[in-house]
Amino acid sequence: MQTKSQTSREAAKQRHIQRRVDAKDKSKGNDKAQHAMQAGARNYPEPPFPEQHQPKPGHEWAIEPAPLYDAPYYLGSKKLEGKVALITGGDSGIGRSVAVLFAREGADVAIVYLAEDRDAAETKAAVEKERRRCLLIKADVSEREDCRGAVETTVKRFGRIDVLVNNAAFQIHSNDFSDLTEEHFDTTLKTNLYGYFHMAQEAVPHMKPGSAIINTGSVTGIEGSKQLVDYSITKGGIHAFTRALSGNLIGKGIRVNAVAPGPVWTPLNPSDKEADDVSKFGSDTPMKRPAQPEELAPAYVFLASPHCSSYITGEILPVVGGY
Template sequence: MPTKLDQKTGSTKSAATKQRRIKKGVDAEDKAFREERPKPAQLGARKYPEPPFPKQHHPKPGHEYQIKPAPLYDAPFYIGSKKLDGKVALITGGDSGIGRAVAVLFAREGADVAISYLTEKTDAEATKKAVEAEGRRCITIAGDVSKRAYCLRAVQRTIKELGSLDVLVNNAAFQIHSAKFEDLTPEHFDTTVKTNLYGYFHMAQAAIPHMKPGSAIINTGSITGIDGSKELVDYSMTKGGIHAFTRALSANLLSRGIRVNCVAPGPVWTPLNPSEKEAEDVAQFGSKTPMKRPAQPEEIAPAYVLLASPHCSSYITGEILPIIGGY
């Protein structure tokens, strides 16, 4: 007759056997999962381009019409519902990328749009036509946002030609990688800071005196401003500054009824990156995100509609919204 010790030994052996059996099954499943390479996530209304992309490098500041495949901005399945009916928006860097997609959706929601751009006239005109195709007015204004006089002039022209200013989107940016920190020159650093921080500051100061309660400012930040990027030390610093600027300015303007928020994207397929990365790196752009691909501009733009519309975000201010393809 088995003793209590025998019963206990048999029980522990059985438990150990069960654990080994579970481990063996998990090992087989893990091996099969590793051999099956994860595919880029396709969770939208249409299929989006996936790496590898054609190897390409374009001169600064980058032109959307040269990028292959062309960034997707028109959001054909997005249906407007007058969220910005009768509003006027000024979008810096609105000629291409996220700025163009935002301009199109703003127009689809009923807004007239002013586009600020540097020198990319062909891209700006394409954005203008896309806005007008939505039945709204659009003007284009060339200039450098790092210059205070230009920012004042852009706001004045927007109000003169479109009648008011209800939404400011600070989106223009300068970005160039520098692998070795010592190679980051003062000129490079100065250009990044002047474009990404001074530009937002000057444009906001120019716009705010003309904005009524219910108006909104939306800044474009970046995941680099949260996590940092070892080859984008200057850019990461400015984007972190933009996040802090958003929080501080939102508190400053709350009593005046002006909301201030920030969208912080991860990799997005725009002219910004193919104009500063090596061709081999461009081919794999966005492949390291959890979704294994970069976002397309039209996937980011609805967040700007949310933050611009008082119907959607009347209780949202001082927020930084990361859109990075998963954690």
């Protein structure tokens, strides 16, 4: 049994430890670690951003600061040499960066986009800068005939499809569940689920063993989002679709995987959120900033390349900035 002097010394020691920790906690208010984490080859923009709001479907050329997609420090190593990739939503955001890195790895690229001609032309120029061919296809992935036409046009131009990236998406918030209209709900499901289903079903007959399908899921499909009930439903569905389709196609030698991004600085968000919310976008992640598209694109290269991921199928790869 300890004496009174011993217990007093122990209590004093504990208070000393407490004072030291309290002092460190107070000093952390000015600590750099409280700001956005920068762990890449270059520093990425962090909130607050300029307040901005765009009409759907959003335009990359109008976003401030401009999304970073060209990954200047990423060196290609022929991971997709001679391949043909078809990317929906490839005119901007994640899709644009994926197109550029696929081209840097040796692939020709066909891009499906809805209406953003200026963005699509810039993506085409970026792909051609990598000395690969780029085909632009304006289409609505929610329509079966448009998906069939996109696949047929790609095969006619390039002779094959080795990689399908289902990336096009519709997202707009609804703060009150009762405000989520049937039209809104239907548009989200038709674009995000039907679009992936249509594109995969049309592309698979043209894909040979060793081909890959990559679907863009979302952290909302893992955690849910109270303001994006319909979008969360579709992204969770995409994750399930990925796992189910991977089993269905394994006998054909076609791998199916998904990338589940957290917040990414793309036209999807300024065309969804109110201007004030856009200025704070990504600040609630552990890294305290949104990802830039070029931070997502290498994950798609990894899943597309048989050199990197030949034994991976049915997986969901979260790239969310920490949990």
